[in-house]
Amino acid sequence: MNYIELLPDSARYDEIITIHKEKQKWINQDKKGFLRYRTPCEILQKFPATTVDCSGDAVTIGKPNEVSHTEQKQIDSALRDFIPWRKGPFSVFGTDIDTEWQSQRKWQRLLPKLPDLKGKVVADIGCSNGYYMFRMLPYKPELVIGFEPSVQHYYCFKGLNGMARQEKLHIDLLGVEHLPLFPECFDVLFLMGIIYHRSSPVDTLRDVFASLASGGTLVLESQAIPGASPTALFPEKTYAKVPGTYFVPTGKCLQNWLSRAGFSDIELFCQHPMSSTEQRRTDWMQFESYSDFLDPKDSTKTVEGYPAPDRVFIIARKKR
Numbered sequence: 001m002n003y004i005e006l007l008p009d010s011a012r013y014d015e016i017i018t019i020h021k022e023k024q025k026w027i028n029q030d031k032k033g034f035l036r037y038r039t040p041c042e043i044l045q046k047f048p049a050t051t052v053d054c055s056g057d058a059v060t061i062g063k064p065n066e067v068s069h070t071e072q073k074q075i076d077s078a079l080r081d082f083i084p085w086r087k088g089p090f091s092v093f094g095t096d097i098d099t100e101w102q103s104q105r106k107w108q109r110l111l112p113k114l115p116d117l118k119g120k121v122v123a124d125i126g127c128s129n130g131y132y133m134f135r136m137l138p139y140k141p142e143l144v145i146g147f148e149p150s151v152q153h154y155y156c157f158k159g160l161n162g163m164a165r166q167e168k169l170h171i172d173l174l175g176v177e178h179l180p181l182f183p184e185c186f187d188v189l190f191l192m193g194i195i196y197h198r199s200s201p202v203d204t205l206r207d208v209f210a211s212l213a214s215g216g217t218l219v220l221e222s223q224a225i226p227g228a229s230p231t232a233l234f235p236e237k238t239y240a241k242v243p244g245t246y247f248v249p250t251g252k253c254l255q256n257w258l259s260r261a262g263f264s265d266i267e268l269f270c271q272h273p274m275s276s277t278e279q280r281r282t283d284w285m286q287f288e289s290y291s292d293f294l295d296p297k298d299s300t301k302t303v304e305g306y307p308a309p310d311r312v313f314i315i316a317r318k319k320r
Helices: 001-004 013-026 030-045 069-080 103-113 131-137 151-164 176-181 203-209 251-260
Strands: 059-062 088-092 095-097 121-125 142-145 167-172 186-192 212-226 263-272 298-302 310-317
Touching: 001 013, 001 142, 001 167, 013 176, 030 069, 030 151, 030 212, 059 131, 059 151, 088 151, 103 131, 103 167, 103 212, 103 263, 103 310, 121 131, 131 142, 131 151, 131 167, 176 203, 186 203, 203 212, 203 251, 212 251, 251 263, 251 310
Parallel strands: 059 088, 121 142, 121 186, 142 167, 186 212
Antiparallel strands: 088 095, 212 310, 263 310
16 A cells, blocks of 8 residues: 555544455455456456557557457456446557446546546545556556455456556545544545435535645536525435435535535536436446436436436635
8 A cells, every 4th residue: 555655744643544454354255256256356467458548538548459369368368357347448458448437528528617637636536447547647647546446347357457556546445434544634625426315414524625735626526406596405315226315416505415414616617417318227327217217207307306417517625
C-alpha cells in the first residue's frame, strides 16, 4: 500500500495500515469466493502491456500483437471470469469489453467541469473496476486512490492495472465509511453513484467535506428524481429493483444537502434522464439492466411505480 507514503501528515496512518492489513488477511483466504476472482487476476498480471492508452472512450491496455494467440485466449478467458462487467468500455490485448454502462458518456459530461488534476491527490469512492481512474491519467494526477469494498471489483482492477502498470493508481478495500481516516487528504474527490445508498446522506457528505484539503473539490454524480422542489424519495423497499436505496433526491435537494454539509460554490451542471442506450445488457453483462427496472407500460415510472430516475452532476468546493 505504497500510496500511504504520498498522503499528507493529516492522514491517520496507523489506523489505515491496521485496516489494510485486516482486509488483506480477509481477502487472502483460500476460499472459493476469493479464489474465484484472485485466480484470474493473477493470470492477467502475468502479461505487462507495452501499449496503454486512457485518452479514448475505451481504456486500451495492450495490443493484439503484443501477445501470442494462445496468450490472448488465456487473457480473454480470465477477463470473462469477471463477468458481469459494469463499467467500461475496455480493450485488452484485442478483447473488446462492452460493459453494461457506457461509462464514457458520463465521463464526457464531466469533462467541461473537470477540476485540475495535475499533481493532485485524488480519491474515487466506489471506484468499481477503475474505469474512471484510468480516464484520469492523461490529466497527470500525483495519486489516485480507489475505495472499493467489493472483492470482484477489487481484483478486476488489480488484474487490469497489473497489465497496465500505472504507478499513480492504487486501490484499497475501503468504503465511504472509511473517509474519517483521511482528514484533509484529498485535493479532488469523486463520489459517483454512492450517495443514494447511504442512510444518512448529509453525514456522509460531512465526512467527504472533512476529507478534502482546504480549497478541495468534490465531483458528485447521483441518481435523482425529476423536479424543482427540495425533496427526496424514500422507497419502501427497492427503487428500480435496487435494494439498499435510501434517499433519492431532486437536484435542488442534493444541493441543499451539500450546503448543510459545509460546501460552497455548489453548481449543478448537468441533469438528464437515464436511458437503456447507456445502461443495458451485453455479452459481458447478461443479467437484468435498466429496461427491466421500468414499468413495461409506462417508461416514466419504475416497476415499483416511482418516478423513473434522472442522473445529476454537481461540483462543489471546500473554501480555503
